Amino acid sequence: MIRIALKMLLSDRAKYGALLFGIAFTSFLVSFAASYFAGMMTQGCALISENPGVNVWVIDPAVRSVDLTIDMPASALGRVRSVPGVSSAVPLTLASTDLRFPDGRFQPVQVIAVDDATLVGMPPLRDRAGLPLLRVTGSVVVDDGGSIGKLLTPVHPKDTWPMEHSGAHSGEEARTRHLRRGDEVLANDLLVRVAGVSDGLPRYPPRPILFTTRSTAFQILPPERHRMTFVLVQAAVGVDANKLAASIEAATGFRARSSKDFSTDTVLWTLAHSEDTGDAVTMLSIAVLVGFGVTGVMMFLFTSENMKYYALFAAMGANMRQSMGMILAQTGLCALLGTGLGLGLCILAGQLFSHAGFPFLLAWFAPLAGVVAVFVVSFAAAGLAAWLLSRMQPASFLEGR
Amino acid sequence: MVHERASAPGDSGAGTPPPARLAIRCQGVTKVYGQGTAAVRALRGVDVDVYLGELLMLEGPSGAGKTTLISIMAGLTQRDGGQCEVLGRDFAQMSPQETTRFRGNNIGFVFQALYLIPSLSATENAAIPLLIAHTRRAQALRQAAARLEDLGFDARMRNALPTELSGGQKQRVAIARAMVHEPRVIVCDEPTSALDGKTGHRVMELLRKVALEENRALVVVTHDERVLGFADRIARMEDGKVRRIDTPTSLSTG
Numbered sequence: 001m002i003r004i005a006l007k008m009l010l011s012d013r014a015k016y017g018a019l020l021f022g023i024a025f026t027s028f029l030v031s032f033a034a035s036y037f038a039g040m041m042t043q044g045c046a047l048i049s050e051n052p053g054v055n056v057w058v059i060d061p062a063v064r065s066v067d068l069t070i071d072m073p074a075s076a077l078g079r080v081r082s083v084p085g086v087s088s089a090v091p092l093t094l095a096s097t098d099l100r101f102p103d104g105r106f107q108p109v110q111v112i113a114v115d116d117a118t119l120v121g122m123p124p125l126r127d128r129a130g131l132p133l134l135r136v137t138g139s140v141v142v143d144d145g146g147s148i149g150k151l152l153t154p155v156h157p158k159d160t161w162p163m164e165h166s167g168a169h170s171g172e173e174a175r176t177r178h179l180r181r182g183d184e185v186l187a188n189d190l191l192v193r194v195a196g197v198s199d200g201l202p203r204y205p206p207r208p209i210l211f212t213t214r215s216t217a218f219q220i221l222p223p224e225r226h227r228m229t230f231v232l233v234q235a236a237v238g239v240d241a242n243k244l245a246a247s248i249e250a251a252t253g254f255r256a257r258s259s260k261d262f263s264t265d266t267v268l269w270t271l272a273h274s275e276d277t278g279d280a281v282t283m284l285s286i287a288v289l290v291g292f293g294v295t296g297v298m299m300f301l302f303t304s305e306n307m308k309y310y311a312l313f314a315a316m317g318a319n320m321r322q323s324m325g326m327i328l329a330q331t332g333l334c335a336l337l338g339t340g341l342g343l344g345l346c347i348l349a350g351q352l353f354s355h356a357g358f359p360f361l362l363a364w365f366a367p368l369a370g371v372v373a374v375f376v377v378s379f380a381a382a383g384l385a386a387w388l389l390s391r392m393q394p395a396s397f398l399e400g401r
Numbered sequence: 402m403v404h405e406r407a408s409a410p411g412d413s414g415a416g417t418p419p420p421a422r423l424a425i426r427c428q429g430v431t432k433v434y435g436q437g438t439a440a441v442r443a444l445r446g447v448d449v450d451v452y453l454g455e456l457l458m459l460e461g462p463s464g465a466g467k468t469t470l471i472s473i474m475a476g477l478t479q480r481d482g483g484q485c486e487v488l489g490r491d492f493a494q495m496s497p498q499e500t501t502r503f504r505g506n507n508i509g510f511v512f513q514a515l516y517l518i519p520s521l522s523a524t525e526n527a528a529i530p531l532l533i534a535h536t537r538r539a540q541a542l543r544q545a546a547a548r549l550e551d552l553g554f555d556a557r558m559r560n561a562l563p564t565e566l567s568g569g570q571k572q573r574v575a576i577a578r579a580m581v582h583e584p585r586v587i588v589c590d591e592p593t594s595a596l597d598g599k600t601g602h603r604v605m606e607l608l609r610k611v612a613l614e615e616n617r618a619l620v621v622v623t624h625d626e627r628v629l630g631f632a633d634r635i636a637r638m639e640d641g642k643v644r645r646i647d648t649p650t651s652l653s654t655g
Contacts, residue, residue, distance in 0.1 A: 011520025317505015318533045395477035
């Protein structure tokens, strides 16, 4: 009877195709939404992920996210370095400023100021030759940080500010290109030279980044009492990061988290506090519900359209168990194939999205979410059909009722 | 309990016929659909017997209760009152599971709309009752093919889908499906209504031949006056009652 059920399913190609499409769509939507969300969350931890050599992050006791920070006093560095088990500890500063491009446009950027000596915290540069140049005063490295078209400079000198002869005066857009080594921009009205472009991880939310040394950063940024956001700690060989973090906390009174724990803190904080996350979750939930609706309704319609045949089988002696077996076989096959198609599509779309710089991370739970979603909705629809089946009188179709 | 009667159906009384065994006995059967003012009394006390080896036709206008009666005889619908025994068993005394099992083992159906499954070949359609009864697939298909062969199906026709068959051929598949599991009782709901006169005749000949040769009881609901001659007895139904029972002979002489 299972074979008959599958033949009934497969022979109606239009309905079967629509059913598969619906399920694949749901599976795709759910796993893609989960992956997109995971990607967003991962990008929220980009600074941590970019620094795999850092074992422990030391922060102000109130800090819960890598993105919402308050600076610590400079004395924190020495106190951390004095904790047993610390191999090295270097400062890292986060701040923000405005860049002004040669054509007069401006762009707020995040400043990441790394230790002058070690340059710990710098992502890899597209052109390695630029790295030593960063130590030259007034040098910066720029990074899109997942943003698009925000670090542009005019191609032609005539388009540079004050643009006496530029097309901008006539309302035309000047031709631009991405910043590259050798370009000059104003950072907080201080002329800085681009030493290179880095390949840092995209951020969530996307933002252009200016990497520089702390000494250059202090020239750019307005003076503040404290200018040390993190102390990046490398543990001595054989020292557990979590234990070292606990030791640092105990010894200094600052908050110290292993990289993994700090990432988790950041994700949890983002989930709880970011308005963007709420919006994204709402939109994705609506999309997922639409997918659920489509799949559920199609599965239910397919089964209920076949109800006359189930009535026939019941008249001929098929019991409820056999009929349910047939419905479940049909549902199971659709769910399996549809899920597979949807996941395949999700992986393909993910590749395209990743290449385009959008957040996408196919974490283990994303396909699982897709599978669970499809199976829940498919079997709920099958359950509904089974309920109809249990209430059906085999004579109803014989009597035309 | 199997009752017997002195004369066989269709026998006008010449000689000494062997006693015919009772397949179905309905006495005072009533059935009401709906409730209150919307209640429809489909059957108002039907008395009818059907014997093994007999073809009984139920004839009458629409709404006379013919289909309801065969539904009750086949255990598809529960009666509200009266008695009805099929092969000595009363559906009212059985659990739903027992009823389903009994139906699967003992009753064959030919439905007006045939209900052949479009995606299955003629052989697979005919094999469905065996597959429901957990017969191994290969054996079920062999038996169904043999039954179709008896009904004049060659190999090509046996492998054809219902959409590739004519109306008469489809009807034969439905007949094969009704008989493939060797039921003792076959109920047919207007088996010739969708067929032209000639094909309808052939189908009735076939039904009569293959069903009755194997000592089954055949109950056929029909509106089709042209096929009444194939019956052993004809139960005339009207307003939920059997008004009278005729034989084809009495019809032609009357």
